[in-house]
Amino acid sequence: MRELRYAEALQEALIQEMARDPSVILFGEDVGQYGGVFKVTAGLQERFGESRVRDTPISEQAIAGMAVGASMLGMKPVAEIMYVDFLPLAMDQLVNQASVLPAIWNGQVTLPFVLRTQGGAGAGAGAQHSKSLEAWVAHIPGIKVVMPATPADAKGLLTAAIRDPNPVVFIEHKFLYNSRGPVPEGEHLEAIGPAVVRRQGSDVTLVASSRMVLEALSAAEHLAGEGIAAEVIDVRTLRPLDGDCLAASIAKTHRAVVVNEGWRFCGYGAELAATINEVAFGWLDAPVERLGGQDRPIPFAQDLELASIPDAEAIVAAAKRSLA
Amino acid sequence: MSDGGNRPSGEELLEIYRRMVLTRRLEEALGRLHKAGKTRGPIHRCDGQEAVGIGACAALEPGDIVTSTHRGHAHHIGKGLGVVPILAEILGRASGACGGKAGHMLIADRGQGLLGGCGIVGGAQPIAIGQALALQCQEKDGVVLTFFGDGAAQIGGCHEAMNLAGLWKLPVIFFCEHNEYGLTVAAEQQSAVPDLASRAAGYAMPGVQIDGNDAQAVFKATASAAARARRGEGPSLIEARTYRATGFSTSDVGGYQSEEELAAWRAKDPILRLRAQLVDAAGEAALEEMERAAAEEVEAAVKTALAAPVPERVERAEYVDA
Numbered sequence: 040m041r042e043l044r045y046a047e048a049l050q051e052a053l054i055q056e057m058a059r060d061p062s063v064i065l066f067g068e069d070v071g072q073y074g075g076v077f078k079v080t081a082g083l084q085e086r087f088g089e090s091r092v093r094d095t096p097i098s099e100q101a102i103a104g105m106a107v108g109a110s111m112l113g114m115k116p117v118a119e120i121m122y123v124d125f126l127p128l129a130m131d132q133l134v135n136q137a138s139v140l141p142a143i144w145n146g147q148v149t150l151p152f153v154l155r156t157q158g159g160a161g162a163g164a165g166a167q168h169s170k171s172l173e174a175w176v177a178h179i180p181g182i183k184v185v186m187p188a189t190p191a192d193a194k195g196l197l198t199a200a201i202r203d204p205n206p207v208v209f210i211e212h213k214f215l216y217n218s219r220g221p222v223p224e225g226e227h228l229e230a231i232g233p234a235v236v237r238r239q240g241s242d243v244t245l246v247a248s249s250r251m252v253l254e255a256l257s258a259a260e261h262l263a264g265e266g267i268a269a270e271v272i273d274v275r276t277l278r279p280l281d282g283d284c285l286a287a288s289i290a291k292t293h294r295a296v297v298v299n300e301g302w303r304f305c306g307y308g309a310e311l312a313a314t315i316n317e318v319a320f321g322w323l324d325a326p327v328e329r330l331g332g333q334d335r336p337i338p339f340a341q342d343l344e345l346a347s348i349p350d351a352e353a354i355v356a357a358a359k360r361s362l363a
Numbered sequence: 364m365s366d367g368g369n370r371p372s373g374e375e376l377l378e379i380y381r382r383m384v385l386t387r388r389l390e391e392a393l394g395r396l397h398k399a400g401k402t403r404g405p406i407h408r409c410d411g412q413e414a415v416g417i418g419a420c421a422a423l424e425p426g427d428i429v430t431s432t433h434r435g436h437a438h439h440i441g442k443g444l445g446v447v448p449i450l451a452e453i454l455g456r457a458s459g460a461c462g463g464k465a466g467h468m469l470i471a472d473r474g475q476g477l478l479g480g481c482g483i484v485g486g487a488q489p490i491a492i493g494q495a496l497a498l499q500c501q502e503k504d505g506v507v508l509t510f511f512g513d514g515a516a517q518i519g520g521c522h523e524a525m526n527l528a529g530l531w532k533l534p535v536i537f538f539c540e541h542n543e544y545g546l547t548v549a550a551e552q553q554s555a556v557p558d559l560a561s562r563a564a565g566y567a568m569p570g571v572q573i574d575g576n577d578a579q580a581v582f583k584a585t586a587s588a589a590a591r592a593r594r595g596e597g598p599s600l601i602e603a604r605t606y607r608a609t610g611f612s613t614s615d616v617g618g619y620q621s622e623e624e625l626a627a628w629r630a631k632d633p634i635l636r637l638r639a640q641l642v643d644a645a646g647e648a649a650l651e652e653m654e655r656a657a658a659e660e661v662e663a664a665v666k667t668a669l670a671a672p673v674p675e676r677v678e679r680a681e682y683v684d685a
Contacts, residue, residue, distance in 0.1 A: 064500060090500060096530070101523035104489020105496055111478060112428070112497035131520070135483045136490060139469070145462040147473040 040221035048190040048222045049079045049155075049211065052197040053117065055226065057087050060115060063201060066093040067102055067119025067155075076121055077157065077216050103129035103154060107136050107206075110152040115201055123158035123172045123210060130175070137206040138181040149204040153197070157211040159250055159300060160348050164213075166336040169344070171301035173248075176208045177277040177310065183207045183231055184277040188252035190220040192275060195229030203231060212250045234281035236288065240270035243294040243358045246285060246311055248274045251298045251349060258354035269358060277307060282318040285311075289319035294361040296328040300348050303331025328357040369586035371421065371579060377645060379421050379578050380637050381653050383413040386437045387634055388661040389446060390609070393436075393453065397613045401669065403455060406467055407434040411576075411608030414633035415540050416510070417441045418581030419603075423476075423508060423589060428494050430487040430509040431480045432540070433468040434607075438510055442477040444470070446661055450668040457674040464674070484545075485511060485518030488537070492524045495533035495598075506592040508536040508585070514545030516559050522566075525600070529566035532597030536588045537568075539600065540575065542607040547619045563600035575603030576633040579640070606631070 043051065057063045065080060065087075071094035074081030084092035095102055099120055106118040120126050126133075137150055160169040177184045183205055187193040193211070200207040237252060238259050245255040252273045259269035270288050274280060289295050297311035312327040330349040337347045371379060390408040397406055409416065416437025420429060431438040439449050444460060452459025453467040460470050471479025478494065481487035491509035498505045515521050516539055528535050539559050543550050551557060563570025569591070573580045581603055588599035606628035610617055642650060 062500075064496075093531075096523070096526060098523035098527060100520040101489045101492065101527050104486075104520065104524065105493035105527070108490035108493020108495075109497040109500070110493070111490070112494050112501075114497045114500060116493070131483060131486055132489060135486055136481075140471075140479070143461060143464045143469050144471040144473075144479055145464055147461070147471055148478065 040223065042219045043190050043222040044216065045190045045193045045211070045218050046077055046079050046216040048194040049197055050081065050083070051222070052194045052201070053080065053083060054086070056198060056201045057083070057091065062113060063115045063117060064091045064093070064109070065117050065119070066095050066105065068095055068097055068121050070094060070119050075119065077213065080119070099125050099128035100132060103132035104136070106152040106154060107132055107140070107150055110150045111140075111148045115151050117153045117155060117201060120154060120156040122168050123156045124167050124170050126156055126172055126175065133176060133182060133206070133208070134179050138179045142181060150206045151204045153200045153207045153209050155209045155211065157213050159212040159214055160332070160337050160344055162213055163339065163341065163344065165339045169337045171299070171332065173210055173277055174301050174305065174307045174310070177307055181205065182278065184210065185231060185275065186210045186212070186249040186277060187275065188215070188249055188273050190218065190222045191227070192229055194222050195227045196231065196275065198226070199228050199231050207231070210249065214250050231276050232279050232281060234272050234274045234276075234284035236270060236284070237273050238269070238271040240268035240292065242268045242292055243296060243361055244270045244272060244285070244288040244292045245296050245298065245354060245358065246272045246274060247298040248277060248307075249300065251300050254349065254351045255298055255354055257351035258358065261351060261355050262358055267358065267362065274311070280310065280314060282314050285315055286318040289315060290322045293322055293324040295323070296330065296354060296357045296361055298330045298349050298354055301332055302334050303329065304334050306331045325361045328361050330354060330357055369422070369583045369590070371582045373644060375421060376579070376637070376641060377653070379417050379582070380641055380650070381657060382417045382440050383578065383634050383637065384654050384657040385446065385660060386413045386417060386440050388658050389436055389440070389449070392661050392665050394609070394613070396665070402453065402613070404466060405612035405614050406453070407612045408609045409434050409437045411628060411632065412540060412542055412605045413437045414578040414581055414637065415575045415603050415605055418578040419508060419538055419585040422582045422585035423506070426476060426505050427589070428476045428478055428505060428507045430478060430491045430494075430507070431470070432487070432510050432512060433480070433482045433484070434512075435468070435470060435480050435510070439470055439477060442472070442475045444472050444475055444477065446664040447667050448472070450664045451671050454668050455673060456668055456671040458671045462674060485515035485521045487511065488515070488521045488524035491535055492528050492533050495528065495535040496531070498534055499531070504593055506534040506536060506589050508538055508589075510538050510540055512545065513539065513541040513543070513550045513554065513559060516562070517553055525562070525566040525568070525598070528598040529568050532595065534592035535598045536585065536592060537598060537600045538585070539602045541602055541604050544607055544611065546611045558602070560600055560602040568598045568600055570600040570602065572602045572604065575605030576631050576636060578633060578637045605633070
């Protein structure tokens with residue numbers, strides 16, 4: 040299969056869906072003429088016109104609100120919030136409007152919009168451009184949260200997100216845009232919901248999402264050298280969470296390490312650990328190990344920044360604690 | 364709409380009057396139901412502001428969209444919702460406009476173009492420009508009218524929405540229902556400018572200040588703004604000066620308005636005012652009959668809504684599948 044970069048895979052999904060469905064429109068900061076700060080939307084304004092691909096002012100609340108309003112009346116907006124760190128500016132529209140209106144209006148409206156954004160540390164962007172805030176949105180009922188780790192999932196899950204009748208917050212990772220991998224040509228849909236086993240193993244289950252999947256795979260490779268067979272689960276969609284996949288794996292391995300790049304306290308790892316306790320407690324031979332970001336603003340200096348988030352080495356150590 | 368001069372016809376004006384009276388009777392009935400312990404949660408009455416909601420909605424076409432506020436009963440009746448589904452919703456009944464899930468602040472009715480209530484001050488304006496963007500992309504003739512208050516005029520999202528609407532010439536009317544107070548804080552303590560219509564200049568749209576207790580003035584300003592939006596010329600800001608005659612909500616204990624102020628606004632009651640304009644042409648007997656029928660309609664609706672069943676206790680979350 041031909042290989043694409045993660046950013047190219049996202050763009051292919053956007054192009055195919057815009058060609059297929061005239062109600063798909065894009066808007067956000069710098070997404071038009073410039074093609075997005077990570078170049079995901081490069082060339083799309085030229086291709087689909089200024090009406091369907093719009094540069095907006097720096098107005099996150101309006102961007103999110105427009106996605107709510109336009110989707111209410113039959114459009115399928117794919118709006119972009121440039122950094123997940125800016126998502127708090129748009130939170131009212133997610134937590135008080137997008138989550139609320141379809142249910143509270145008793146099904147009179149659906150809100151088929153996608154809010155694309157990206158997060159993650161390691162790029163030297165400082166404390167206001169490096170966070171992982173997925174737990175903020177995964178907390179909200181009625182909103183799906185998707186975090187692809189591979190180029191193929193980037194395409195398949197974005198396609199599914201655009202076609203989904205519910206609001207979807209689609210969180211990319213700034214360190215994955217240049218990662219390469221096989222991506223199916225033509226229409227490629229990955230269902231929102233199921234997790235996927237990225238590596239089979241029988242001794243311990245490593246559960247991760249987004250870039251942390253790559254760290255987990257790297258950790259599994261290292262553990263294999265020490266005779267430990269780690270299974271790696273990519274949850275892919277944080278909400279809904281595929282508890283069955285977790286249970287099936289832990290029934291086999293009896294041990295789990297959950298990894299999330301966001302702050303550890305009240306972070307997504309807490310949801311993973313709690314879910315494992317609910318669906319797989321009887322199979323556990325050790326407490327769930329929970330890895331997350333350091334509970335502090337992400338410092339700028341490189342060594343300090345990298346020490347703020349989990350990595351393969353930390354995952355290896357956690358797996359060994361679990362097996363001790 | 365009647366003629367190119369944006370004036371309501373005599374027949375339209377009578378219907379505006381009827382709906383204003385209907386709204387007032389509804390608000391009074393809600394006051395009684397609250398005192399009798401038959402309502403839950405706060406209720407924000409719009410007594411004194413009927414000319415705004417009813418007059419503005421009357422100037423729109425049926426397919427136009429309205430976003431409402433936490434004080435929306437005149438908007439609901441203005442957009443053509445029946446008193447029964449409104450009251451049943453306010454009383455949390457399964458037969459309410461939203462099945463009893465919305466309560467009085469969040470009422471919506473897609474079929475009537477009411478999308479919809481909003482209990483977050485300033486939360487609906489970003490949504491309204493999205494609705495207008497959809498109409499623009501779909502090359503539809505419709506317009507969006509978004510009601511907000513002098514309180515919401517101070518929040519960032521409202522300004523973001525006005526800027527984008529001006530920039531993209533979106534078919535939206537920003538309708539500021541200036542009722543002098545944000546909860547208990549007077550407008551002059553909330554806004555750097557007394558004249559909110561002047562804000563329009565910053566967003567490349569016309570801004571007009573009108574007497575919000577004059578139903579005909581409300582109708583004309585709205586019709587003119589709607590026509591402009593339909594011509595593709597973009598948004599307008601209307602600031603209608605009115606007064607919240609019964610306080611912020613049923614939990615408001617008062618004490619921040621002077622008796623002189625309250626008396627002065629009572630003298631400007633929009634219903635009495637329109638009645639005086641109509642009585643010569645329509646006749647006293649016809650108006651009395653209309654008023655009697657409105658009162659009966661509300662009383663009958665109260666009985667119907669109170670007798671209606673509440674929603675089943677456990678309901679599957681059909682529309683929340685994430």
